[in-house]
Every structure is written in structure tokens, then in C-alpha cells.
Amino acid sequence: MIIAIDGPAASGKGTIARRLAAHFGLPHLDTGLLYRGVGRIMLDRGFPLDNVEIATAIAENLDIADLAGEALRTREAGEAASVVAAHAPVRQALLDLQRAFAAQTGGAVLDGRDIGTVIAPDAPAKLFVTASPEERARRRFRELVGRGELADEEAFYAAVLADIAKRDARDSGRSSAPLIIAPDALVLDTTTLGIEEAFAAALAAVESARR
Ligand SMILES: Nc1ncnc2c1ncn2[C@@H]1O[C@H](COP(=O)(O)OP(=O)(O)OP(=O)(O)O)[C@@H](O)[C@H]1O
Numbered sequence: 144m145i146i147a148i149d150g151p152a153a154s155g156k157g158t159i160a161r162r163l164a165a166h167f168g169l170p171h172l173d174t175g176l177l178y179r180g181v182g183r184i185m186l187d188r189g190f191p192l193d194n195v196e197i198a199t200a201i202a203e204n205l206d207i208a209d210l211a212g213e214a215l216r217t218r219e220a221g222e223a224a225s226v227v228a229a230h231a232p233v234r235q236a237l238l239d240l241q242r243a244f245a246a247q248t249g250g251a252v253l254d255g256r257d258i259g260t261v262i263a264p265d266a267p268a269k270l271f272v273t274a275s276p277e278e279r280a281r282r283r284f285r286e287l288v289g290r291g292e293l294a295d296e297e298a299f300y301a302a303v304l305a306d307i308a309k310r311d312a313r314d315s316g317r318s319s320a321p322l323i324i325a326p327d328a329l330v331l332d333t334t335t336l337g338i339e340e341a342f343a344a345a346l347a348a349v350e351s352a353r354r
Pocket residue numbers: 150151152153154155156157158159175282283285286333336337338339341
């Protein structure tokens with residue numbers, strides 16, 4: 144069974160995806176890491192993020208095995224990912240890899256922005272995980288502070304909230320595979336749910352889609 148999970152930044156979709164994958168014994172792909180990988184390489188090599196040709200060449204040669212490490216999880220990498228993800232040729236270069244991952248025998252769990260709409264539109268189980276921007280910023284703030292990315296606390300929360308608003312607007316407003324709710328997705332608003340409650344609601348939705 145393919146489980147497709149989409150949603151905006153820091154909504155908790157990755158946490159739910161990992162838990163569902165462990166529960167059902169399925170492989171999991173965090174597709175945001177692909178775009179973060181391209182963005183990170185562009186930053187590290189000093190290429191302008193709007194250079195579509197270079198970003199596409201990097202996407203074509205991306206090795207999924209290299210997509211680990213803290214450097215991919217920074218605010219800077221998230222922002223760069225969102226810029227390169229708006230280039231249609233970059234998305235095209237990453238399409239086959241994601242579709243092949245989804246098509247594995249037995250199924251897979253993928254999370255991102257366009258899984259239920261573009262990568263696996265026929266997935267039997269689709270979730271759109273969301274939460275208010277303020278709650279998502281609080282979650283991301285706690286996560287980044289835990290990783291040591293902290294300046295002045297109040298200013299840092301405001302900066303994280305601004306990042307989230309900017310990324311939401313760019314991801315939803317782009318012309319290529321924008322972040323939208325697939326018509327057949329179940330919307331799970333986790334604003335007032337803890338991780339265990341959110342996972343239980345997601346599991347119930349997937350179990351119901353399997354029947
Ligand atoms: N329901 C929840 N309640 C509180 N914290 C949560 C909840 N779900 C996830 N978190 C925490 O919020 C942070 C962001 O979660 P997660 O990485 O799963 O979000 P995401 O949507 O996958 O983010 P991204 O868009 O960056 O991939 C993590 O630190 C996670 O532990």
C-alpha cells in the first residue's frame with residue numbers, strides 16, 4: 144500500500160510518516176530531503192539558487208544515500224530547498240526516483256508537498272497534515288533550539304514564523320506542483336494534537352482507507 148502524506152513546513156507530516164512506516168513495516172522517503180539536498184549543494188558551491196540549469200544538473204546526479212546529516216535540516220537549507228523546488232526542470236529530474244520508490248513491492252510511505260497530487264495520485268491512503276502557522280513555528284523553533292541554532296529567543300521565534308509564512312506562500316503559489324490538498328486526501332489538523340494523538344488519528348485514517 145502506498146501512503147501519501149503532504150502538508151506545509153513543520154506540520155508534523157514527517158513524524159507521522161516515520162511512525163506509519165514503522166507500524167506497517169514499509170520503507171519511508173522524506174522527499175523534502177531531495178530538495179534540501181539540491182539546495183544545500185547550491186549553497187555550499189556558491190551557485191545562485193535561481194540558476195535552473197545548475198540546479199537541474201545537481202538534481203539529476205543526486206545520490207539518495209547522501210541525504211543525511213544536520214546540514215540539511217537548517218533554516219538556510221529549508222529556504223534554499225523551497226527556492227530550487229519551484230524550478231519545474233528540478234522537479235522533473237527528481238520525479239522518476241520518487242515514483243520508483245513509491246512503486247516498490249509491498250508499498251511505501253512518502254511525505255512532501257506533491258505526493259498525493261503528482262508523485263502517487265492513485266495512492267489509496269492520502270493525508271494532508273497541517274497546523275496553524277504559529278504552532279508550526281513553535282515546533283520548528285523548539286527543534287532548531289535543540290540543534291543549537293539559537294540567537295535571541297524572541298527574535299528567533301519571530302524569524303522562524305516569518306520563514307514559515309514565506310515558505311508556505313512560495314510552496315503554494317508556484318506554478319509547478321504547488322502545495323494543494325488532493326481532493327481525496329483526509330485533512331488532519333494537528334494544531335491541538337500531541338504527537339501520539341496525531342499518529343493515532345493518522346493510523347485510523349489509513350486503516351479506514353485500507354478497508
Ligand atoms: N503533533 C505534534 N505536536 C508537537 N510537536 C510535534 C508534533 N508533530 C511533530 N512535532 C515536532 O515538530 C517538529 C516538526 O515535525 P516534522 O519534522 O515531523 O514536520 P514536517 O512537516 O515533516 O517538517 P518539514 O516540512 O520540515 O519536513 C519536530 O520537532 C517534531 O518532533
